[in-house]
Amino acid sequence: MKHSLRLRVGPVGFRIGSDWHGPIDALADLYRDYPQPEVSDFTVRLEAPAPWRRVVRPTIVLGGDYMVPDAAPLPLRHGLLAAEMAMNLQVALGHRRHLLLHAAAVARDDRCMILTGESGAGKSTLAAMLMAEGWRLLGDEFVLVDLVSGAAHPFPRLVSLKNESVTAVTARLPAARFGPVLEGTPKGTIRHLVPDARAIAGMDVPAMPVAILFPRFGAARDVRPMEAGEAFVRLTQASTNYTALGETGFRALTGLVGRVPAMAIDYPDGATGVALVEDLWRAR
Amino acid sequence: MFRGPPADALIAAPLGELVALYHRPSGQTHVVAPPAPEILAALAEGPLTLDALLARLARDYDLADPDREALAARVAELVAVGMVEA
Numbered sequence: 001m002k003h004s005l006r007l008r009v010g011p012v013g014f015r016i017g018s019d020w021h022g023p024i025d026a027l028a029d030l031y032r033d034y035p036q037p038e039v040s041d042f043t044v045r046l047e048a049p050a051p052w053r054r055v056v057r058p059t060i061v062l063g064g065d066y067m068v069p070d071a072a073p074l075p076l077r078h079g080l081l082a083a084e085m086a087m088n089l090q091v092a093l094g095h096r097r098h099l100l101l102h103a104a105a106v107a108r109d110d111r112c113m114i115l116t117g118e119s120g121a122g123k124s125t126l127a128a129m130l131m132a133e134g135w136r137l138l139g140d141e142f143v144l145v146d147l148v149s150g151a152a153h154p155f156p157r158l159v160s161l162k163n164e165s166v167t168a169v170t171a172r173l174p175a176a177r178f179g180p181v182l183e184g185t186p187k188g189t190i191r192h193l194v195p196d197a198r199a200i201a202g203m204d205v206p207a208m209p210v211a212i213l214f215p216r217f218g219a220a221r222d223v224r225p226m227e228a229g230e231a232f233v234r235l236t237q238a239s240t241n242y243t244a245l246g247e248t249g250f251r252a253l254t255g256l257v258g259r260v261p262a263m264a265i266d267y268p269d270g271a272t273g274v275a276l277v278e279d280l281w282r283a284r
Numbered sequence: 285m286f287r288g289p290p291a292d293a294l295i296a297a298p299l300g301e302l303v304a305l306y307h308r309p310s311g312q313t314h315v316v317a318p319p320a321p322e323i324l325a326a327l328a329e330g331p332l333t334l335d336a337l338l339a340r341l342a343r344d345y346d347l348a349d350p351d352r353e354a355l356a357a358r359v360a361e362l363v364a365v366g367m368v369e370a
Contacts, residue, residue, distance in 0.1 A: 227299070227302070228300045228302075229300050229302030229315055232302075232315065236313065242313075247295065250304070250306040254304050258299060
């Protein structure tokens with residue numbers, strides 16, 4: 001590839017190649033404090049669908065070791081989003097060293113809270129708000145659960161903020177580093193937040209989960225304990241590699257939900273969500 | 285006759301009132317409620333007719349009111365998901 005970059009996020013090394021310098025420059029700037037990998041676990045390719053599409057209505061096709069045949073291409077102006085999506089795709093489809101949960105996680109010292117739920121449940125926003133309160137961000141997209149110990153391994157990629165949460169988090173973290181505001185993407189307006197120095201410095205320090213939270217933004221404050229069986233079923237659906245891991249994944253996930261209490265939490269706004277997580281942390 | 289998987293074909297993890305089962309031959313996970321784990325435990329020892337299964341469960345679990353029809357429905361569910369062969 002004409003332009004390329006290597007970087008490591010937690011236990012995963014990426015090599016990202018691109019037909020254009022724009023997405024690589026954006027990544028190099030936002031990930032400038034991240035280490036170089038000794039080996040690259042995944043190759044990510046941002047390619048034009050045809051040679052002339054590098055310049056005429058430039059369009060990015062997401063590629064790499066693992067491909068999704070019907071992934072929609074993105075315009076070059078959304079190159080940073082394309083790169084992040086392509087990195088997610090490689091990890092979601094190819095990573096086998098941990099049980100992958102589609103979730104955010106925040107830690108204090110060596111204990112963490114997992115925040116999981118469908119896209120739009122508010123886990124990225126809540127994780128960013130908790131980072132602003134001094135929590136160590138383990139990640140906002142994937143939690144990597146160790147297959148033997150059950151510890152959550154940090155994977156602090158850029159935090160993907162969407163629509164209303166862009167304004168809310170930008171106001172809450174005025175000194176943080178952000179990527180460009182990307183408007184008109186398939187997910188609406190997106191802006192990437194760079195994890196803070198604590199999150200980057202701690203990217204090799206796992207934390208043991210002490211609670212699994214299923215947040216829901218927009219409802220009155222409420223906490224409901226969740227049966228382990230329901231948490232298990234929901235987390236099998238929130239995992240991209242549970243089935244691929246077979247018996248190992250079964251043991252890791254039943255171990256996690258057997259050990260760690262699960263709760264559904266509702267919150268009407270970010271401040272209440274942060275207070276709720278802090279209360280649950282103190283009460284555990 | 286109903287035939288269940290041998291005991292070493294299943295890994296069971298109790299999760300509160302439910303039990304998660306990993307079925308090794310198929311690689312599939314099932315989350316089941318009582319009496320499914322008990323039915324599978326009884327069938328792990330060898331194939332049984334519905335009446336013999338009912339008698340076994342009544343003996344092992346001290347059932348006050350054994351219900352043949354309800355048991356038939358539970359066994360049919362296990363047949364439907366491929367855990368038990370009819």
